[in-house]
Amino acid sequence: MSNLPFDPLLLAIAIPLAVAVAIACGLPKRWSIRLAYVGFAAPALMALHTWFYFAGQTQVHGYAYLTNYSTGLDGIDGLGISLKLGLNGISLPLFVLAGLVGLAAGLYAIQSTAERLKIYLMLLLVMQAGLMGVFASVDVVFFYLFHELALIPTFIMIGIWGGRDRSYAAMKVTIYLTAGAMLSLIGLIALYVKSGAPSFDLITLRQIIAARPLGETVQNNIFALLMFGFGILVSLWPLHTWAPLGYGQAPSSAAMLHAGVLKKFGLYGLIQIALPLLPHGAAHWSHTLAALAAVGNVLIVGFITMAQRDLKQVIGYSSVMHMGYAFLGIACYSVLGAGGVVLLMVAHGLSVALLFLLATSIFHRTHTFELTEMGGLAQKTPVLAAFFVAATFASIGLPGFANFWGELTIFVALWQYSHCLTIIAISGVVISAVYGLRAAAKVFFGPPTEAFARVAAQHPPSDLNWREKLPALILLAALLFIGFWPKSLSTPLDATLHAVYAAPAAVSGK
């Protein structure tokens, strides 16, 4: 049993934020970096701590570590907005994911040679605080607010440290994501107003809606707002075009945090809020969602990925494609499907972050992202090659890695929903094996190309150093740990999903 004298969730948000403020106030560089270690490590430690002791925690309304902080708006006849923090089985895996990927991205950023490193670290810390807040919030307004808090640094980081097209990319990503966020905000407000709940916190919303379900049309409309709003944020086809562009241009740590963690906000919102509260709406839209995800995200984007010649674009498009599986799991509308999505979210977050990290490390050795100009790197950097191949295997979904359990669960749930879609989804695995393995082969194996030989002659590539290896190891270890022991996450997840999805299932007669 743990009895911490403080609230681990609040600290996980406050420590990175405090370090960011300290850096902004003009701390010297040496101290900034030392403090940044603390700022990135603290959330990870808190996350691991809550994970380890989660089973023994007393749960209030299905939430462990539930605390409430007033912001002056939770009076009796007020709006009912307050900073309410807590973890349930759905948010715990993502909270852990945010902590681990944050630590890896932070460590990788500290060793990088970015210009104006202090501001870079400061923005990453703000983003980290926002990410921890998103998954720890029980209040819907703060859930949204923390998401935006994490989103703004992404825009700025793409704009300052991005690649050649950074200005255009930053603008496009900003507009797309703002549009998505606004749609979902209106959806959330609609949920609050239409349910007549006195407060924005999810526990009250659940209780009120369980006692008095919303009308069918209302549910359909609100679900559409949330589905397309969150859909843009998670890159649902055909609203995905910002993602490959943005990730292609973003600096590595920002891409790791965004693709790995922040993008999961939309899926998390659908699973935690939209599905259980709007069962009719979900049933009404599930065919549309499934068709868009299967044909658009999995097949079309899958083929587009195969045609990419740029390593970062391959990873960017592949992350769009894998979101298709997640949408399919949501469309199934079952405990099994939703559970599979949560597992896949964690697994995909870890593996895509690892891939972005390694892609940047490869770039430092080849000085290009063009797949056609690489080759034979494995002879010079065997450890990097091993990491990359492992990450590719994880991303394809080979057993032993966490992704396997996520995809398997989704496929099983999907089989009960539609045989045809399952076949499309499984053919997607073949597609991702093709582009994943081909990318690995082009970078590391075969004879070195002329272009690479020239670069290698000028800057002889060295293998991964420890400062790059450590963040990669954290991510890979987490992938393997969950791959071999998925129960560590699935037990609390299963309990929460059953409790949360029981009420709507009774309503919809399933």
Place this chain on the structure above:
Amino acid sequence: MDIASLQTLAANNDWLAIMPELLLGCLALALLALEIILPAKLHSRLPAVALLGVLALLVFQLLGFTAGFVESESFNGLLVHSREGQVMRVFFLLAALLVGVIGTISLAKQKLPHTEFYHILLVVTAAMMLLVQSNHFVMLFVALETVTIGLYILVSYFRSSPLTLEAGLKYLIMGALSSSILLFGIVLLYGVAGNPELTGHTASAMNLDSLHAFLAANRHNFLASVGIVLVLSGVAFKIAAFPFQIWVPDVYQGAPTPVTAFLAVASKGAGFLVLLVLARTFSPYAWLLAPVLTLMAAATLLFGSLGALTQHNVKRLMGLSGVSHAGFLLMGVVAAGTQSMAIGAIYFYLFAYLLASFAVFGVMALVAGPDDADQEISHYAGLAKDSPFLALVLAIGLGSRAGIPPQAGFMGKLFIFIAAFKAGLYGLLTVAIVGVVISIYYYFSWIRAAVFSSSTLPDGDANARPARTPVSFTTGLVLGLLAFGTVLLGLYQGVLGQWLNTR
């Protein structure tokens, strides 16, 4: 009228109730007197005297020295001292203080007398404070005219610049036009309400309470509805709502930066307060008010957002984006017809808007060169490298105006959205979302210029950007406080939130 009735009338004159306004007027006069008495070398201290005086009044007001008069009438129903009035007094004093601070920056770049600027500023502020407490059309019109005439002078204060003179002329003509429309509307209402053939006719139709009673008794009078539309049009000019917003870009560009800020915040805030009071008075005509205001809000939102999209001059950008903010607030006014929480949302929005706008205007005044009208987005290139502090303040201010959490502007928009949703204004909400997304584009291109691009200028273009004013301690403190307040109010709504709750 005999002496006895005059005495009874005079007994109702609570001079103490309008002490802040009186003191402000005295301070304004004292400034002019001091300029005559004091030797010339001490004249540079006079702005500080004015600002300290306003600061003292602000503290005086915050400590609640006039709280005893709340919920009472004075001057025979000319004024009503409401809780809203108390809060708006603080709003205007704060605005005057900040305009004064920005004024010290901008005026230093011009060879013009300083004292008169502060004199007019204080007079206009006092008039605004009376305006929001007036409960009588005569009082309302006189206070409004005092504000407007003061602003005519302030807008054309930098009289050596042709753009400023153009702005002054445009503001004068449009202002006079709108005042006459307002006056015509008032007269129509007065005439109709005094018609003895109608039920509930009243001799004191200038009093807003009596007018309300008359309108409630005659819910579909044609002349009254014409009067209402005309009065609303007159007010729409003040808040720069469609179709009375055409003057905004030119006037905002030509006016001195502190005056632009004053127009954008205080004048707009006063207009919305008047609009709220009038909407309450005209509430029996909700069948007319709701569609007119809804259309106005939608058109204002779209015009502001689309207009701001193509601007390169930051003052015009602020003006047109301010028009779209007026659209958001109008949405709140429409919602206030059925949802009382919308009124609190409007106040919160106004305070958030005040903090964010003055942060941005403060940075603008520092970045501007001697030609105050020439402030291009490209002048902000490399601001983050040269002065990270200013870039941070600018980013926080613009972020709050764009409605990005955790700044206060987000909470303001959230409250307005919730109110609008409760009132069932789905069409307006759709327009508002479009407006927000467009606004992200133009605010972002400004932030992009300040943060992302480097300050290296193209060859042979070395003088393209005017020199920036170094940040003094006071300015830095004020800007820092504004930015801090914006973020704080976004995360902890505390005092303002309590006030919102008790409504």
